[in-house]
Amino acid sequence: MPRAGGDIRPKVAAVAGFALLVSFMFNAPLFSATTIQLSWSPNSEPDLSGYRLRYGTSPGTYTQTINVGNVTSYSISGLDSSLTYYFVLHAYDGAGNVSLPSNEASGKPSIVVGTAPTVATALEVASGSVYILQSGQHSVRVTGANFQAGAVASLGSGVTCGATSVSGGDQLTFTVNVNSSAALGPRTLTISNPDNGSGNLSPALVIAKTADVTRDCLVDGSDLNAISRAWITMSGSPDYNAAADLDGNGTIDGEDVAIFSRYFGLQLAVCP
Helix, strand or coil: CCCCCCCCCCCCEEECCEEECCEEECCCCCCCCCEEEEECCCCCCCCEEEEEEEEECECCECCEEEEEECCCEEEEECCCCCCCEEEEEEEEECCCCECCCCCCEEECCCCCCCCCCEEEEEEECCCCECEEECCCEEEEEEEEECCCCCCEEECCCCEEECCCEEECCCEEEEEEEECCCCCCEEEEEEEECCCCCEEEEEEEEEEECCCCCCCCCCCCHHHHHHHHHCCCCECCCCCCCHHHCCCCCCECCHHHHHHHHHHCCCCCCCCC
16 A cells, blocks of 8 residues: 555656656657656555556646556656646555655646758649649649658748648648739748748749739630730830739749740639
8 A cells, every 4th residue: 555645755856946756858759849757766565556647737736637557757748838737646556545645746848849851842733833823722742851740831921821741751742722912932831840840941832923814714825925925025114914924023034934834734723
């Protein structure tokens, strides 16, 4: 039977000004940003069956109870790094007798950042290019390393990234919804793993105007003709066609042809 008075006697941690009965170690679990590792010295009773760990976020108030079994250490993950947690232990025997609680120990988890993912390439799936047209939903495929399930993608203002799907840790896909008013030009892609590891590629993708220059809901020869008629004209010129300036740089040039060619014959995500 465990000794009366909650005599669990966990290890004393060397913390300035305190003699904690539970020691804290902060680890980096695979899919959790915070973990507290608790350890204690065992009771010596031969009929000891195990320990119950109780904890909460206020001193003396324990809202969670875990039967950890007959062990002398235990990890709790997924905790809130902004909160202080308070812990006590109870020993129990095979007959169901339970000791009084140990002295209370407390600790505040710290955020641990995991290994950063590597972002090598990013392509819009339908066109196989780095160009994403304004308006509509598109699919993006990313290659790299160390992608975790639940990773979050970001391409900045005006672009909403959907949930990611990870394959083998070196490839992920997600959908993007591009607002019709999203700023044109290169975008940095940031991938953030659940363990707070983060990586990016800059530039990764380019937001462009719809390649349907003539607004007939097709990307075809008529659009190429419109680009040709405004070829090498600049904003302010009488022959300049803003709709043909697909990259929005103020000049109708080879970049606009490159964008057009990638979407030639493809179904548009949104018909202008």
